[in-house]
Amino acid sequence: KGTYLEDILKTFKGEVTRARIAVMEPGGYVAEHIDYNTDYSIRFHIPITTNDGCGFYCIDKDENKIEQTMEPGSCWFLNQGMRHSAWNKGTTTRSHIIISVNGQEDLHE
Secondary structure (H helix, E strand, O other): OOOHHHHHHOOOOOOEEEEEEEEEOOOOEEEEEOOOOOOOEEEEEEEEEOOOOEEEEEEOOOOOEEEEOOOOOOOEEEOOOOOEEEEEOOOOOEEEEEEEEEOOHHHHO
16 A cells, blocks of 8 residues: 555556566566456556566467567556567566556557
8 A cells, every 4th residue: 555556556447456566587488378358357567677688479360470578667558368478588687567457448548
């Protein structure tokens, strides 16, 4: 209570059902996977720390592989219903706040 993280979580319109800080050490890799259907819940990533060797990709509905990097302080919607992966090929730790939100109201802005 009363933390900066709580202030961030209060900015979402939908009900926040889960929030965590995920840390990926140098050399870390998350294998390609699908989490769940986005019709009822969506996920956001807010990078806290990162480096030029960090990234992720999603495979879109046309089977295109779309790679992306994220800057600290930005907020990204991740469609966890698509195949995706992440990695840290850098020399420093990557940390993200990962927020799961019920509904899709927050996507309309």
